Structure formats: structure tokens, C-alpha cells
Amino acid sequence: MREDFWSKADYDLLIRLYREGMTTADIARELGRSPAAVATKGSRIGLYALTREELSGPRVSVRDCINPVGPHPFVSPGIHNRTCTECKRSAIFQAA
Numbered sequence: 001m002r003e004d005f006w007s008k009a010d011y012d013l014l015i016r017l018y019r020e021g022m023t024t025a026d027i028a029r030e031l032g033r034s035p036a037a038v039a040t041k042g043s044r045i046g047l048y049a050l051t052r053e054e055l056s057g058p059r060v061s062v063r064d065c066i067n068p069v070g071p072h073p074f075v076s077p078g079i080h081n082r083t084c085t086e087c088k089r090s091a092i093f094q095a096a
Contacts, residue, residue: 001043002085006073008062010031011062011073012061012062013030013031014027014031014041014042014047015047015055015060015061015062015075017030018042018047018055019048019052019056019060020068020083021053022084024038024039024042032058034073036067045062045073045074045075045086046074046075046085046086047075049085050077054077055075057077057078059077059079060075060076060077060078061076061079062075062076062077063081063082064072065082065083065084065087066082067084067087067090067092067093068092071090072084075076
């Protein structure tokens with residue numbers, strides 16, 4: 001199993017395979033990672049929070065959240081979406 005950092009290509013492949021309906025175990029085999037690592041990463045980037053319809057959009061991609069405290073990757077349904085759902089609910093964004 002791989003233990004290195006996730007690359008943009010890894011994220012894009014995760015999204016594509018999930019979109020195609022592959023199981024977590026199948027995706028893990030394709031990426032050379034454990035099913036737990038795939039499930040955790042998919043959850044952390046918000047992949048499972050989007051509907052299949054939202055994921056089928058042509059501009060779905062992994063983008064960096066614009067959180068000034070800690071930018072991190074998340075699945076965005078379009079270029080207009082630059083803040084993840086979790087950060088939108090945080091105090092720093094609510095105060096703005």
C-alpha cells in the first residue's frame with residue numbers, strides 16, 4: 001500500500017472512479033491504497049456530500065479551499081465554489 005501524499009492526479013482519479021460507481025475497495029485497488037484511506041480521504045474532501053448529479057458536472061474538480069487559516073483540498077462542483085461546506089459554517093467565514 002502507498003503511504004505517500006495524495007497528488008492532484010490521485011484526487012481526480014478518486015472522483016472519476018467514484019463517479020463511475022466503483023466501490024471503495026475497487027477504488028483502493030486502482031490507487032494502490034487501503035479502502036480505509038480512500039474512504040477517509042473521500043469523506044474529508046467532501047466527495048460523499050455531493051449528489052451523483054452534482055458530481056456529473058463538467059467542472060467538478062479538487063480545488064483548494066480559500067480558508068486563510070488552513071487552505072486544504074476539497075471537491076468543488078464548479079470554479080465559482082472556492083470554499084468548502086465545513087469552512088462556510090466556521091466562525092471566520094460567518095464573521096465576514
